[in-house]
Amino acid sequence: MNAQSDRWKQYLSVAVFAILGALARQGVEILLPPIPGNGFPLATLLINWSGAFFLAWFYTITIWRWRLPQWLRTGVGTGFVGSYTTFSTFMVESDGLFAHGAPQVAVLYLALSLLGGFALALLGVRLAGEKTEEKILDQ
Numbered sequence: 001m002n003a004q005s006d007r008w009k010q011y012l013s014v015a016v017f018a019i020l021g022a023l024a025r026q027g028v029e030i031l032l033p034p035i036p037g038n039g040f041p042l043a044t045l046l047i048n049w050s051g052a053f054f055l056a057w058f059y060t061i062t063i064w065r066w067r068l069p070q071w072l073r074t075g076v077g078t079g080f081v082g083s084y085t086t087f088s089t090f091m092v093e094s095d096g097l098f099a100h101g102a103p104q105v106a107v108l109y110l111a112l113s114l115l116g117g118f119a120l121a122l123l124g125v126r127l128a129g130e131k132t133e134e135k136i137l138d139q
Contacts, residue, residue: 006071013075014082021083038105041093044086045113051085052117056124064128 025047032043055077062068090113097106 010071010074013071014079017075017079018083021080024080025084025086038102039097039100040105040109041089044089044093045109045116048085048087048090048113049116049120051081053120053124055081055085056121057128058124060125060128 028047029043032046034041034043058076058081059073062073094106094110097103097109
């Protein structure tokens, strides 16, 4: 394959996976509307948590165990996870909670999002790493 062909494969992969990620995100948002009463954005929290976990797990396992083509790794990581997760909605929802008189809920949301996302990313790396260690030990 030449570099031009690989580049187009990567662009197409990102585009296709971005559509799938956006559809998955929309599905979660439909299933989990904001919590009545305090407006806690549960869907965005779970989307970003699952995205942090999956991205860390996926890149760790595809670096050490699964040999996937770069265009596919980029499509899944940048395309799917990039359109599935959302920093902008996280910030808009946080600002909205502050603006609508729910500062405690906003601080809770910010803390859960950041700490939970970091913890789940570490868990993703850890779980993928265990699978990698198993493969190395089996050889």
